Amino acid sequence: MTTLTILGSAGTHPGPGRACSSYLVEADDYRLLLDCGNGSLANLQRVADVADVDALLLSHLHPDHFADVYGLYYARRFHPSGQSPVDVYAPPGAEAFLGQLLPADSRESFARLCRFHTAAPGATLELGPLEVTLFAARHPVEALASRVRQGDDVLAYSGDSADTPELVDCARDADVFLCDATWLTAGGPYPDGVHMTGRQAGALAARAGAGRLVVTHVYPALDPVQVAAEAAGAFGGEIMVAQDLLRVPLS
Template sequence: MRLTVLGSSAGTPTRTNPASGYLVEHDGAVLWLDAGTGTFMELAARVDPGTLDAVVISHLHVDHCSDVFGLYGYLAYGPSGRVPVPVYAPADAGRRFAEFAGATGEHPFMNVFEFREVGAGDTAVVSPFTLTFGASKHAVPNNTVRIDAGDRTLVYSGDTGPNRDVMDVADGADLFLCEATLIDERTAQTYPFHLTAFEAGKIAAWGGAGRLVLTHVSHLVDPDESVAQASERFDGPVTYAAPGMEFEI
């Protein structure tokens, strides 16, 4: 299984880093994991968007889902593709996306996507991937995502603050892709819906993850400082998810 970082900037894209989005590939199958602002262009530079097997959206903040509309435009008005594309997302996602697109009746949007609402405890098979969704702590409903393919496991936190459910999410992960928006514990105390890098390291250590990749790092934070902070708690490999990086899992 291969993970490619399309973008990893928290909250907003920057000149050099799109918002959150990742490409997951195994045995010819392709998943788009989060579709943050700027990531569709990076996706299209690597694969034909018409060959996507599924899209997985952790939550409905724009820095994780806005480029779904880029894929919509490509499939509805561009080259033919594999439609409808399954989109696994939290409850009410389909209605909210369609409303934004002004999609009613025979609108092309209705033929491009098949929204499948998922939450904690749900599973889905997008062969050869098995997806397992978990609970988290965020300002809006957010699913953690466990992706199993062959004998390899990738776990993605989405956006979350620290809580008991999240402590177990990285259990046995070969690679744990975890948000580390913050570096200052004082900020984390006033806004408990994101993790510090130290907390990400703690979760990785608790779950026995093989490797920790820090993502969703604020553009106001030095990624090297985040890696150093996470390494205080997790003694395995720690890497910042720089755009364009690839990881063989």
């Protein structure tokens, strides 16, 4: 059985009781983190040992998706049971980009304990029992959407993305579609090619034929319940509001 646990549901910056983007996927005894946004490492430690994370996939290089990589690195470096490396899949240039903020005494161990691999759209990663297929998201920086499959269980994650046909392919018939729904339509107009509104997320889930839609990355000043209500106007399936520490079994 595959289970999703939301470790950070806030978009752009943390809100009261809401960390930034991070999602734990557990299958058998394997643990994959999708993003590692600011504040999320505290939530991770409520449900798992930091040393038990097998791989991390960064959707893109905005701080609300990677800032707690630093905490993950230090927690693995000083872990009571000893050091252990973690595989980090990310868009090109991530290791050099993230390494810039580390002082000289930490760079060698960062490279040793966070083993970076370049991830690109079209690739399929075999991560333990999980098959992860990557798609191009539409965002101001290079960004990945991911489709995570174990057996018949499928989770699709938009990362940060505006509406794009690639996301329909990513989320086609997925059991759970975890989708960027940052904004409410009424607050627009918004810049093109950045995020989606609740309504756009709902329409996308409907086009993809997703089973359940989880609206996430809602901007902290907005009410996620209102965003979900907007999505319901375009999607007839079950809709859930992402909240930190919510567990969502895929089947």
